[in-house]
Amino acid sequence: xxxxxxxxxxxxxxxxxxxxxxxxxxxxxxxxxxxTGSAFCTNLPNRAxxxxxxxxxxxxxxxxxxxxxxxxxxxxxxxxxxxxxxDRQAADTKRDNEFTQLKAKATTDAEKQAVTTYxxxxxxxVSTRRSAYDSARQTFRxxxxxxxxxxxxxxxxxxxxxxxxxxxxxxxxxxxxxSNPANGPTxxxxxxxxxxxxxxxxxxDRQADGKLGGTxxxxxxxxxxxxxxxxxxxxTSMSAxxxxxxxxxxxxxxxI
Amino acid sequence: MQxxxxxxxxxxxxxxxxxxxxxxxIVAGSMYVINHRxxxxxxxxxxxxxxxxxxxxxxxxxQNDAQTEQQASTKADAQVQQDALSANSAxxxxxxxxxxxxx
Numbered sequence: 411x412x413x414x415x416x417x418x419x420x421x422x423x424x425x426x427x428x429x430x431x432x433x434x435x436x437x438x439x440x441x442x443x444x445x446t447g448s449a450f451c452t453n454l455p456n457r458a459x460x461x462x463x464x465x466x467x468x469x470x471x472x473x474x475x476x477x478x479x480x481x482x483x484x485x486x487x488x489x490x491x492x493x494x495x496x497d498r499q500a501a502d503t504k505r506d507n508e509f510t511q512l513k514a515k516a517t518t519d520a521e522k523q524a525v526t527t528y529x530x531x532x533x534x535x536v537s538t539r540r541s542a543y544d545s546a547r548q549t550f551r552x553x554x555x556x557x558x559x560x561x562x563x564x565x566x567x568x569x570x571x572x573x574x575x576x577x578x579x580x581x582x583x584x585x586x587x588x589s590n591p592a593n594g595p596t597x598x599x600x601x602x603x604x605x606x607x608x609x610x611x612x613x614x615d616r617q618a619d620g621k622l623g624g625t626x627x628x629x630x631x632x633x634x635x636x637x638x639x640x641x642x643x644x645x646t647s648m649s650a651x652x653x654x655x656x657x658x659x660x661x662x663x664x665x666i
Numbered sequence: 667m668q669x670x671x672x673x674x675x676x677x678x679x680x681x682x683x684x685x686x687x688x689x690x691x692i693v694a695g696s697m698y699v700i701n702h703r704x705x706x707x708x709x710x711x712x713x714x715x716x717x718x719x720x721x722x723x724x725x726x727x728x729q730n731d732a733q734t735e736q737q738a739s740t741k742a743d744a745q746v747q748q749d750a751l752s753a754n755s756a757x758x759x760x761x762x763x764x765x766x767x768x769x
Binding site: 450457460461464465468469471472474475476478479482483486489490493494497498501504505507508509510511512514515528532535536539540543547550554557558565569572576598601602605606609612613616619620622623625626627630633634637641644648652655656665666 | 714718719720721723724725727728730731732734735736738739740742743745746747749750751752753754755756757758759760761762763764766767769
């Protein structure tokens with residue numbers, strides 16, 4: 411008797427466990443699919459409104475992120491400009507000190523004239539080099555802004571397509587529900603397929619989002635090449651100015 | 667037999683002492699090399715080593731000026747790159763506006 415009782419109890423326990431496990435594992439989809447068509451159609455307007463609201467909220471967040479991005483990039487540029495301005499001021503002061511010491515070494519009129527010519531040439535070379543640097547930096551910034559604007563245009567278009575496709579699918583489902591509320595499962599299946607297609611297309615488009623990083627690197631490489639070209643022109647000017655000054659000082663050129 | 671055993675133990679001790687000595691020499695040598703390594707040449711301070719009031723010192727000064735200016739741009743690049751991608755997560759999130767399978 412006791413053995414029979416134990417067997418029944420064990421079977422009941424195993425059976426209950428299986429039933430619970432089945433309930434836990436069963437996907438929610440199957441529940442949704444087994445709901446009556448009219449129930450799906452009854453809930454659809456609320457679900458459609460929720461989806462539309464969520465889409466609008468998330469799109470607003472994208473625009474907000476873009477505004478923040480603009481602020482960050484402006485701050486980056488300002489930081490560089492401030493550093494460059496401070497560096498230039500410090501360098502100008504140091505160069506003026508050097509010029510004063512150089513002037514003191516000129517004893518003849520010819521030497522004094524040569525120093526003045528040298529100083530003008532150096533200042534011009536520095537000014538030309540700085541203008542070239544400014545231009546290279548500006549090209550980098552314009553290129554970056556253009557790339558960002560182009561990317562945003564593309565994303566804006568992808569978002570519109572996504573939102574439009576989702577809205578159209580929901581509207582079609584709502585119309586179908588109005589026409590034939592009993593056809594809920596079929597309408598639902600069509601809607602799910604349309605929404606899934608819209609979502610995966612949009613998500614697939616996101617793979618191109620990272621390309622902006624490569625654009626920044628390319629622009630930086632172009633800017634570095636421009637810096638180098640400006641440096642070479644600068645060195646040529648400096649070399650010519652130095653040679654002219656040394657020639658004017660003649661035998662005492664070692665002191666300058 | 668006992669004498670041979672003692673002899674082997676003595677040899678092992680000597681070998682261990684030699685090994686410790688060699689290791690010590692290697693460690694000391696490595697530390698000397700690390701401590702006396704020349705400073706990295708990547709740091710570009712605005713110091714001028716040439717004699718002041720000479721074309722050499724003016725050349726050095728203007729070159730340092732150019733280098734510092736370049737660095738201001740290049741060191742900002744990583745941040746600019748990060749900021750250029752900063753809106754990506756917000757864009758990706760739009761794709762999670764709904765989960766159609768829960769309809």
